[in-house]
Amino acid sequence: MTPLLDVENLRVTFSAGRENALPWSPQRVVKAVNGVSFTLRPGETLGIVGESGCGKSTLARALIQMVEAEGSVTFDGTTDLLSLSPKRMQPYRSQIQMIFQDPLASLNPRMTVGEIIAEPLKTHQPHLSAAEVKARVRAMMERVSLLPNQINRYPHEFSGGQCQRIGIARALIVEPKLLICDEPVSALDVSIQAQVVNLLKDIQQEMGLSMIFIAHDLSVVQHISDRVMVLYLGKVMEIANRAALYSAPRHPYTKALISAVPIPDPAIERAKKHMLLEGDLPSPLNPPSGCVFRTRCPIAQDACAQSAPALASAENDADHFTACHFPG
Amino acid sequence: MLTDTGKIEEMATRMAEQDVRGRSPWADARRRFLRNKAAMTALVVLVLVALFAAFGAQFTSFNNEDIDFMVIGQVAELGYPSLASGHYFGTDDLGRDLYARTVQGTQISLMVGILGAGVAVVVGTLYGAISGYVGGALDNFMMRIVDVLMAIPYMFVLIIMLTAFGRSISLLFIGIGLLSWLDMSRIVRGQTLSLKHKEFIEAARASGVSSAKIILRHIVPNLLGVVVVYATLLIPSMIMAESFISFLGLGVQEPDTSWGALISEGARTMKFGTLWQLAFPLFFFVVTIFAFYFVGDGLRDALDPKDR
Numbered sequence: 134m135t136p137l138l139d140v141e142n143l144r145v146t147f148s149a150g151r152e153n154a155l156p157w158s159p160q161r162v163v164k165a166v167n168g169v170s171f172t173l174r175p176g177e178t179l180g181i182v183g184e185s186g187c188g189k190s191t192l193a194r195a196l197i198q199m200v201e202a203e204g205s206v207t208f209d210g211t212t213d214l215l216s217l218s219p220k221r222m223q224p225y226r227s228q229i230q231m232i233f234q235d236p237l238a239s240l241n242p243r244m245t246v247g248e249i250i251a252e253p254l255k256t257h258q259p260h261l262s263a264a265e266v267k268a269r270v271r272a273m274m275e276r277v278s279l280l281p282n283q284i285n286r287y288p289h290e291f292s293g294g295q296c297q298r299i300g301i302a303r304a305l306i307v308e309p310k311l312l313i314c315d316e317p318v319s320a321l322d323v324s325i326q327a328q329v330v331n332l333l334k335d336i337q338q339e340m341g342l343s344m345i346f347i348a349h350d351l352s353v354v355q356h357i358s359d360r361v362m363v364l365y366l367g368k369v370m371e372i373a374n375r376a377a378l379y380s381a382p383r384h385p386y387t388k389a390l391i392s393a394v395p396i397p398d399p400a401i402e403r404a405k406k407h408m409l410l411e412g413d414l415p416s417p418l419n420p421p422s423g424c425v426f427r428t429r430c431p432i433a434q435d436a437c438a439q440s441a442p443a444l445a446s447a448e449n450d451a452d453h454f455t456a457c458h459f460p461g
Numbered sequence: 462m463l464t465d466t467g468k469i470e471e472m473a474t475r476m477a478e479q480d481v482r483g484r485s486p487w488a489d490a491r492r493r494f495l496r497n498k499a500a501m502t503a504l505v506v507l508v509l510v511a512l513f514a515a516f517g518a519q520f521t522s523f524n525n526e527d528i529d530f531m532v533i534g535q536v537a538e539l540g541y542p543s544l545a546s547g548h549y550f551g552t553d554d555l556g557r558d559l560y561a562r563t564v565q566g567t568q569i570s571l572m573v574g575i576l577g578a579g580v581a582v583v584v585g586t587l588y589g590a591i592s593g594y595v596g597g598a599l600d601n602f603m604m605r606i607v608d609v610l611m612a613i614p615y616m617f618v619l620i621i622m623l624t625a626f627g628r629s630i631s632l633l634f635i636g637i638g639l640l641s642w643l644d645m646s647r648i649v650r651g652q653t654l655s656l657k658h659k660e661f662i663e664a665a666r667a668s669g670v671s672s673a674k675i676i677l678r679h680i681v682p683n684l685l686g687v688v689v690v691y692a693t694l695l696i697p698s699m700i701m702a703e704s705f706i707s708f709l710g711l712g713v714q715e716p717d718t719s720w721g722a723l724i725s726e727g728a729r730t731m732k733f734g735t736l737w738q739l740a741f742p743l744f745f746f747v748v749t750i751f752a753f754y755f756v757g758d759g760l761r762d763a764l765d766p767k768d769r
Contacts, residue, residue, distance in 0.1 A: 197667055226669035239660035243682040245483055253668040286483035303664070 135210035136172040137311060137343045138196070143169045143204040145188070145195045145367075149418060163417045165191040166202070167367035170444070173311070178337065178344040180358030180375070182351055182390065186414055188367040189347045190234075193313050196345075197229050198222055209310075227257040230304035234316040236296035240288035247284035250274065250302045257307050273302045277332060294325035298332065305336060312337075313345045318353055330357055351394045355379055360452070363387050366417060366425040369444060373453035383447060383460040386410075386426050424458065432459055490686070493763040500759020503752040510749050514567040522547060523558035525565040526716040532556045542737050551737040553723075554730050562718050563741055569630065569719040570700050570746075574753075576634055577641040577699030578692045585645025586688050590676050592646070593653025604650065607643050615640045616705070623711040633712050637699055648691055652684050686764035693757035697750040704746065720746045 145166040152158045166188040173179050181189050195202035198214065206214040214225060230253070233239035240249050250270045254261065261269075271281040277298040288296055297317060304312055314333065318326040334357055337344055348354050354361055355375060362372040363386065371384040382388045392408040410429045415421055421428050427437040436458055447453040447460070494500060523529070529548070532539040533556040540552035542559075550559035592603040619636040626632055656662060657680075665675050704721025706712040713719045720742050727739030 199663065199667060223669050226667070231664065231667045233660045233664060235660055239664050241661045241665075241679050241683070242486055244678075245485075252665065252670065256668060256670050256674075282480050283483075285480050287485050289486070290483060300664070303668075307668075 134174060136207075137175045137177075137209060138173040138345075139205075139207040139210070140169060140171050140173075140196070141205045141207070143192065143195055143202055143206065145191050145200055145202045161418055164367050164420070165417065166195060167420075168204075169364070169367070169369055171362055171369070171372060173343050173345065175310075175343055176337075176341050177359045178346055178357055180354035180361040181345060181347045181364060182349060182354050182361060183364035184349065184414060186417070187364045189349075189364055190315050191367075192364070193231070193315050193345065193347055196313065197226070197231065224257075227253065227307040228309050229311045229313065230307065230309040231313045231315060232297070232300050232304050232317045235320050236293050236300055237288060239300050240296055242288055245285050245287055246274075246279075246291075246299055249288070249299060250306055253303060253307045269306060270302075273306045276305075276336070277302045292325075293321050294328055297321060297325075297329050301329075301332065301336070305340070308340065309342070311343045311345070313347075315347050316349070317346075319348065319350065326353060333357065351390060363390065366414060366420055368425055368441075369454075369456060370426065371453075371455045371457075372444070373450070373455075377450055377453050383453065383455040384426075384457045385430050385432055385461075389431075424456075432461075434459070490760075490763040494759055497759040497762060499755050500762075503755030503759070506748060506752040507756060510567065510745065510752070511571065513745075514564060514571055517564035517567070518561060521549065521558060521560050523561045525557065525561040525718065527558070528556045529558065530556065536733075536735060540735065542741075550741040551735070553726060553738055554735070557716075559723075559738060559741060562723060563745060566718045566720050566723050566742060567745060569713055569717065570703060570721070571749075573634065573637060573703040573719070574696035574700040577637045577702075578695045580638040581641040581645040581695055582688055582692050585642035586649050586681060586684065587676075588642065589646035589649025589651075590653050590680050590684065593650040594657055594672065594676050594680060596654075596657075600650075604647075607646055610640070611643050616702070619706065620709070620711060623706070628711055628714045630713050630717065633703060633706065637702060641695060641699060645688070645691060645695070648687060649684055652687055653680055656680055656683055690757055690761045690764060693753055693760055697753040700746075700750065 143166055144164065147163045147165055149161040149163050151160055169188075169192060171179065181192065183189050191200060194200045196206055196214070198217075198219075202215055204215065208214050208225060208228075212225070214222065217225070240246075244252075247267065247270050250273060251266050254266055254269060267284075271284065274281045274284065279295060279298055279302065283291075288299065291299065300317075312333075317333070318329050321329060330353060333344070333346075336342065344357075346354060346357055358375050360372065360374050361378045363370040363378075363384065365386050371378065371382065371387045373383075378387065379391060382391055389408045389410045392406070396402045396405065408431070412429050415425070415428055421438070423436075423438040423440055424430070424433070424442055427433040430437065442456045442458045444454040444456045445460075447455065518524070529540075529552055532546075532548075532552050536552055536554060536556060539546075540548065540556060542549060542551040548558050548560065550563055553559050553562060588603065588607075592600045615636070619633075622636060623629075623632060662675060662679055665679055670678075700720070703712060703719060704724065707719050707721030708725040710725070713722055723742035724739065724746060727735075727742060730738050
């Protein structure tokens with residue numbers, strides 16, 4: 134089966150100006166995403182986790198040309214999205230839609246809900262009549278459990294969870310093949326998170342969508358993903374099927390992340406052995422040599438500073454890739 | 462059973478089918494503005510001044526050019542304001558009816574203010590929004606043009622233009638229109654820069670909405686609050702600029718007049734005991750400018766409740 138998305142060696146760099154104002158001082162460059170490769174099969178959900186500043190959101194934006202990137206992003210086995218001009222990219226924009234983190238901020242406060250949801254439809258299918266657009270908006274609102282008679286209301290009249298459903302309706306109205314969710318639930322409280330995640334899951338099955346689900350909450354990712362990718366400082370640390378990653382993580386960073394997930398049972402939680410990472414994320418302006426994780430890694434050795442480990446599959450699981458010299 | 466369930470259900474379905482009307486941010490602002498007493502009073506005053514300019518001429522038999530030969534030469538004794546003589550505001554130094562002249566001066570002054578603000582709103586908003594949204598080299602280029610135009614001492618240039626090409630109201634309009642949008646474009650650009658990275662703009666970009674549509678549909682409506690407030694504060698400053706030029710004796714041409722020209726004449730003849738020649742135009746000038754400031758203030762409170 135051809136993958137829906139085949140990402141090869143994706144790199145995003147931002148210029149951070151010169152070290153000082155002298156014209157011959159070196160340019161500083163932030164490598165926000167540094168050589169990420171993965172594939173996404175049709176109908177599959179890929180969870181992307183990592184701490185703040187590891188390049189999750191930048192990666193998502195690079196896929197749809199919202200930031201400039203190098204490498205290749207092959208869509209549907211045929212087209213490299215990164216090589217397309219904005220004009221030729223246009224038809225693909227309706228096939229890849231995005232959901233954003235802050236539900237209220239992602240809706241224009243001066244537009245009614247109906248106008249907001251209809252906007253992608255009007256952009257990509259301008260031949261539709263006003264009545265058809267309205268009918269489809271109403272159907273979509275019903276699908277995401279919003280009352281269709283609220284079509285003339287404004288975003289500030291809705292709760293956070295409802296706003297996120299409006300955002301989902303806007304993304305799905307053009308029937309995309311791929312939905313990129315950039316931390317869609319981190320701004321919501323837990324009970325609403327469950328509603329939104331379950332809605333996404335239902336819709337995905339109904340429409341046969343592929344999803345890229347970005348989050349920093351590992352339990353949410355576990356609930357929704359088929360496969361999970363762990364990012365650290367713009368690099369892939371580990372990518373594996375959900376079950377394998379959560380039950381048998383091989384990378385020390387993934388182990389630390391998973392041990393940090395709180396268990397809602399005080400007895401188990403207290404007895405659990407936490408694996409604390411020391412220090413902070415190193416500055417992406419000046420990443421460590423060799424393996425980027427070595428400065429905080431509990432099992433780092435001299436070899437880790439010499440060369441960066443490549444992603445390699447495990448012996449017993451061909452889908453389980455780890456970038457570590459000493460995977461365990 | 463006492464209640465008719467069928468009817469209740471019918472009503473319930475009808476209610477569910479009927480579209481709820483949303484309350485837009487504009488409607489909210491309107492409500493807040495209507496509750497602001499000072500601003501509403503000022504708005505009423507402005508409406509009255511506008512009505513005075515539009516229909517004031519109907520209530521007098523004099524016009525702004527004709528000289529009343531009965532009072533000429535004895536303006537201080539006979540030209541005082543009186544209902545009996547029909548000179549409600551008295552006459553000016555030449556015996557022309559001051560009421561008719563004030564009506565006409567109000568027309569010119571309001572027109573200058575509204576035209577200046579209108580140009581600022583249309584040109585300044587679009588210019589600033591394009592510059593801010595597109596960014597990069599174009600932004601630099603467009604803003605440097607504004608800087609250059611701002612660096613020109615425009616009052617000075619306007620005075621030279623008016624002396625070189627002769628006094629004319631159209632030249633004054635052009636001069637004021639050319640310069641009024643500069644500040645507006647800077648303010649709008651600043652606002653656009655902060656709006657540009659909001660997620661709803663990003664969402665529109667991600668789904669392939671064109672830049673022109675993003676500017677017109679997403680950026681401009683969200684800027685309008687600031688623009689409206691600034692425009693109401695710009696009108697009085699335009700009126701004052703015109704008054705200043707007219708006070709200097711440039712600007713409007715006789716027999717037409719404006720508040721500035723009337724105030725200038727009134728100030729010149731103060732010492733002859735004809736204080737009404739200064740008082741009436743000055744009253745309209747001060748009241749209108751105050752009213753514009755109060756309305757502007759009220760609009761700011763209404764459109765930006767967070768900053769109160």
